[in-house]
Amino acid sequence: MTPALAQLLIGHVVLGLLGITLFVIVTVGLMRDLLRISLIKWSAFFGFVSFVASWITGGYYYATYYGKAVKPVIKAGAYPWAHNFVMEAKEHVFLVLPFLAATVWLVLWLLGGSLETAPGLKRAALLLSWTIVVLGVAITLSGMVISGAVIPK
């Protein structure tokens, strides 16, 4: 792996974790009775940006390196299901995250001021934010399972 590809992989992981961290702030923020709108709006915005950036770095790594150098090692190793099932699932589920994040961000930016007076809207935003956190954690674990299965002989 070249240093540039290693940096892309590190960027992919760190940006993904950062996105989840920011959406944890959004989730916990939305649970409060007194909302700190500014904090959760900006957290949602930067969370969305982090997911998109993680998507791009991971996508570039996947398209230029994973298929030819990593996938064959996994498939020939002790855990071929890490690619056959986990990676196949991850690369589809991951597509959803930036769109969910964008939805929460837009809701908070456009309707943030009315969240305290509209409990239904607040509940829906909280549910969506929870979904992002749970999916984000699942995708992170998938990444670990896939990466951990790269065991050259």
Next chain:
Amino acid sequence: MMGWYTFLIVMHIIGTALGAGGATVSDLSFFRSVRDGKVDRSELDLLKTISMAVWAGFGILVFSGFGFFLLYRIQSPELGLIYNPKLLAKLTIVLVVFFNGLLMHAKVFPLLESFVDRPLFNPDFSKRAPIAFTTGAISIISWYSALILGAWRGLDWSYGAIMGSYLAVVAVGIIFANIVGRQLIKKFGTNQL
């Protein structure tokens, strides 16, 4: 110059100290706060501040943990560390800490918030309090379990054995915390009569 490995070790220790230390202080502060039969605003603010320290510790721990993972992935993938039962158990417990922390924010802090400066000896609090005792027990036991797993170099148990032991300790902790909690609530009642 400090290498990446040393830097990650230092961050991991800081994260563990903040997390496990914060969880301990949080549980002690909770029981100290409710001892007089009510929670006042300053006690709740203190609990929230400690909770922020625990989250900060958790964040540092997770980022440094992934740092180790990436370091091994890039420099020594042949070690195949991720499929180590001890590491898998530690990851599972870290997940428990994470979702338990979110549950505390969803249920426990709003509960305490709604009883600020009100007597805790009442049927509503008694009915809802077990979630506070239960999540508190899960938090402290999980933090110390992760700490012990991280420090115990020679442990060669299977994933099932580690998680079985962990779940047994968690179950005992939950029962113990709820018994102590109920006794406290009863004591509030006796003091008020």
